[in-house]
Amino acid sequence: MKTRFELNGQAVEADVPARTTLADCIRHDLRQTGTHVGCEHGVCGACTVIVDGAAVRSCLMLAVQANGARVTTVEGLSSDEDLSPLQAAFRKHHALQCGFCTPGQIVSASALLARTPRPTRDEIREALAGNLCRCGTYPKIERAIARVAELG
Numbered sequence: 062m063k064t065r066f067e068l069n070g071q072a073v074e075a076d077v078p079a080r081t082t083l084a085d086c087i088r089h090d091l092r093q094t095g096t097h098v099g100c101e102h103g104v105c106g107a108c109t110v111i112v113d114g115a116a117v118r119s120c121l122m123l124a125v126q127a128n129g130a131r132v133t134t135v136e137g138l139s140s141d142e143d144l145s146p147l148q149a150a151f152r153k154h155h156a157l158q159c160g161f162c163t164p165g166q167i168v169s170a171s172a173l174l175a176r177t178p179r180p181t182r183d184e185i186r187e188a189l190a191g192n193l194c195r196c197g198t199y200p201k202i203e204r205a206i207a208r209v210a211e212l213g
């Protein structure tokens with residue numbers, strides 16, 4: 062089946078089996094591999110992307126369901142040359158170890174800051190509650206997001 066949507070500002074099209082997830086379509090058909098796939102059943106949050114302004118788990122959404130939507134992955138959050146303020150804050154505050162969960166964390170945090178520019182610590186924790194980090198960098202992730210929110 063054909064699916065056409067906007068990916069990081071570019072119109073894209075893919076011809077995929079109906080059961081193909083959005084995550085697999087983005088990674089394998091459209092070659093944007095910043096979106097990671099961990100559990101493949103909606104638990105870890107590694108595959109989080111933004112669809113029409115909302116953070117969604119792309120392993121739980123079919124590629125054909127994205128037809129006509131605006132999809133943003135971690136690649137779409139910064140220019141080629143510069144880190145976004147959020148990415149820079151993650152680096153500055155050492156908010157990652159292995160980095161596997163990081164794209165999902167940053168995408169979820171971006172969606173939060175877009176709808177709530179000054180989140181409380183509780184709101185940050187709630188928004189990121191679905192993003193698991195096996196390296197346990199949660200306090201540093203929270204600090205990085207809070208710092209960006211404070212700087213506005």
Ligand code: FES
Nearest residue numbers: 099101103106120
């Ligand atoms: S890979 Fe989608 S939630 Fe884990």
Ligand code: FES
Nearest residue numbers: 158162194195196
């Ligand atoms: S930094 Fe390793 S899983 Fe989060």
